[in-house]
Amino acid sequence: MLNVASDQITLLLASWSKGDEFALEQLMPLVYDELRRMAKSYMRRQASRHTFQTTELIHEAYLKIAKGEERNWENRAHFFGVASQAMRHILVDYARSKQSRKRGDWQERITFAEAALISNEGSEKIVALDDALKQLAVLDARKCRVVEMKFF
Template structure:
């Protein structure tokens, strides 16, 4: 049993101070998840991995001061991945709405600028597809969120979900096929 699981179990058993150690213990893993995800984002992204982790953690903690209840390590990291996903989606939507709301001007074609805008639109398309996938195949969606939105590796996902790596690989492969079909990419 790892330390995160021990803290979650202690908290569930009534140890109110146990949760104080959760963020420091999970921070490195959350930071790595955020850095992995941000590495696949477009260059010049204004959101940094540290800010993404802090924002996600703030969203994980109930604003009314009530302790959230995560029943396992997998549940905690899945909740963190979901929080990161929502933050990235909100950021992409803000950027696209700003881009669409601006008055068009005649400018020279800047290929680099064009390439940096595509991921926001792709991110939104993937998010919409994952929302549908969650309704049809929740286990597929859990793996996609951890892999695509949190940037976790197959071994990390297997550990977080309590599955074998081969199960995660099969689920990821099936989920990718489903997503490509939905999004229309090859």
């Protein structure tokens, strides 16, 4: 059964690459469980005080992939790799925005309860990890991909 779904995913990715938007609609139910597993894995590594939800991360990644330039899918592993990168980028952007708010870049009044939700806990680590991965990519792109595949 898994091979049938795997083959169907590959065929739908090929159709989507050729511009068939309906293929994307058929693809999402087949890949949703794997995307959810990936998102849960990301969320487990995040600070417990963040306000981002697993479903929200999946949907944001879906929008990023659906609207993105990447359409020449080599295989399902390529698709899931791009989805994983999209999730990481979304969380890094989210962490950066939290840090920005914490430093007062938005200059809006908030309550003490709201300030607790904007905690820097964890977001600094996410940004530092992203910066380190970018530096590694400059030195050795393949090693960077290995790290991304291992941990993301």
